[in-house]
Amino acid sequence: MDKRLLARLALSEVDSLARAVLELHGFSREQALAVARTMVCGQRDECASHGVYRLLVCIATLKAGKVDPRAEPQVHDHAPGVVRVDAAGGFSQLAFDRGVPLLRRKAVDNGVAALVINRCVHFSALWVEIETLTDLGLVTLACNPSHAWVAPAGGRGPVFGTNPIAFGWPRPGKDPFVFDMATSAIARGDIELHRRAGKPVPLGWGVSADGEPTTSAEAVLQGAMLTFGGHKGSALAAMIELLAGPLIGDLTSAQSLAHDAGAGASPFHGELILAFDPRRFLGERYEHYLHSAETLFDSIEQQGARLPSARRYEARRRSLAQGVEINDELLDELNALLHR
Structure with missing residues (x-):
């Protein structure tokens, strides 16, 4: 090289x-x-x-004036099972960090708790946050909308964001079981990297502005991305719009894009994180069912398949x-x- x-x-x-x-x-x-x-x-x-x-x-x-670089997130004990953090227009990371201690306490007390992050600017993968919580022994699920870049199955105009969903399962003494996937066929950042490198993208990643299949990264960025798995990815994307938008009192991907007003900035929206304490769920059966989970992982890997x-x-x-x-x-x- x-x-x-x-x-x-x-x-x-x-x-x-x-x-x-x-x-x-x-x-x-x-x-x-x-x-x-x-x-x-x-x-x-x-x-x-x-x-x-x-x-x-x-x-x-x-x-572009779309993020507050000195934002001070505010943590609110919103309900017995809900922590709400106002990111105050800053990036999501510090808001997440501020909310984790109270989220952990609530998950341990109740078995399950939700962390709601509002008014955050978001650009990052979710697995970083997931691993923070699996390191604390918590089973975790997270999702968020983005900008409306993705067409629904059967459509050609952007409605959804890339709308990632991520899950984590702690494995004592081993790397956690984690997946973090966009409900779009690929993350938008990957298309941008193809554009920067002058490389074509695979068919199925997106369509041009007139709705035609294309291998041009630039055309996809000007047109619409596609969901993975057709109607299945489309349904998941819609679910995430609802869970991490209206349910938590924040913006959908279309509203985030409208807020951007052509600035080309990172999305502005909310994020929903659910944390489950398996010890609280299982009590004295904790060790037994953690072992049961390991037999599942073993059955995958023994076939030569990789875990996410x-x-x-x-x-x-x-x-x-x-x-x-x-x-x-x-x-x-x-x-x-x-x-x-």
């Missing part, structure tokens, strides 16, 4: 770069720490579309030992952000 194309950085260097860019552009220290941590996790697990590339998105969103996130965990171990590779062109763009 041409050494000019890639640079290798230690994860500590990636973190320092991300925090330096964010703080230079006016983000508070706490906001910068929380946002940078999410990006480092993406880069560490070789999820490039959710790594430090997102710094470009964050700064563009800031310049297995590739991420392999990449993580590799990155922790060797650092990460970042395209030189992207690194130049990020370093340019240090010289406003």
Whole structure:
């Protein structure tokens, strides 16, 4: 491989770069720490579309006036099983961090609890948050809308967001069982990376503005993305619009896009996170049913099939030992952000 194309950085260097860019552009220290941590996790697990590339998105969103870089999230004990955090127009990460301690207490007390994040700007993968909660021994489900970029099954105009849904199951002594998937055929960041690289996208990722199938990343970005699995992905996307929109008193993907008003910023909406305490559910049967779960995972892996996130965990171990590779062109763009 041409050494000019890639640079290798230690994860500590990636973190320092991300925090330096964010703080230079006016983000508070706490906001910068929380946002940078999410990006480092993406880069560490070789999820490039959710790594430090997102710094470009964050700064563009800031310049568009669509995020408060010094927002102070406010935590509200809303109901016996509900924590509500007003992100106050900031990115979602710090709001999540602020809400986790109370969410954990409520989940332990009640068996199940919900964390509602309102008025947040969102750009990140959900598995980072999921793993925070599985590390606490909680089974977790999370979802959120985004911007209306995705056509419903049988349609051709954008209605849904990429509308990710993520789930986590803690496995003591092992990597947690985690999946995090968009209900669109692919994450929008992956299409943007194809556009930047001048690469075609596979058929089925999206349609052009006139509703025709296309392999042009630019045409998909100007047209509409598609859901995965046709009507099945479409139904899940609609469910997420309702659960993480009207149910929690926040915006749908169409309303988020209207709020953007052509700025091209990250989506502005809410997020719903459900946490279940298996010890509270199971009591003295906890160990028995955790073992039952392990037999399920074993039956999958013994056939040679991979569990979700297995590739991420392999990449993580590799990155922790060797650092990460970042395209030189992207690194130049990020370093340019240090010289406003």
